[in-house]
Amino acid sequence: MRSFLKYLLLAPIVLIFLSFDMANRQNVVISFDPFNSADAAALPQVSVPLFIVLMGSTMLGVLLGGIATWLGQSRFRKAAGEAKARIEALRRENESLRGQIRAKTPGTALAAPAVPTRNAA
Numbered sequence: 001m002r003s004f005l006k007y008l009l010l011a012p013i014v015l016i017f018l019s020f021d022m023a024n025r026q027n028v029v030i031s032f033d034p035f036n037s038a039d040a041a042a043l044p045q046v047s048v049p050l051f052i053v054l055m056g057s058t059m060l061g062v063l064l065g066g067i068a069t070w071l072g073q074s075r076f077r078k079a080a081g082e083a084k085a086r087i088e089a090l091r092r093e094n095e096s097l098r099g100q101i102r103a104k105t106p107g108t109a110l111a112a113p114a115v116p117t118r119n120a121a
Contacts, residue, residue, distance in 0.1 A: 017058075021051035028053060 028050045033043045 021054050024050040026050055
């Protein structure tokens with residue numbers, strides 16, 4: 001259901017974006033001169049269709065936004081990794097202590113409590 005709603009919302013946006021791009025097929029000159037000097041012939045210029053500029057800038061924006069988000073979430077990934085390592089250390093310590101208790105009380109078998117574990121996959 002969630003996937004269906006996602007596509008239901010994204011489809012009109014994609015159609016609007018593509019129709020806007022295809023309506024702007026005329027060539028534009030992209031100049032790499034930030035000061036627009038009179039000697040523009042010496043600087044590199046590219047003539048490309050406008051829809052390529054629009055699609056390229058959108059893709060670049062999505063890529064840069066994804067990289068910025070990934071970098072901004074690094075502290076959370078680090079904290080999650082540290083918490084996972086701490087959980088594993090505590091789990092090993094718990095098993096070690098259970099083994100010590102079992103060794104000291106040979107006639108009594110301790111039942112392991114049913115603790116749900118999460119799979120990494």
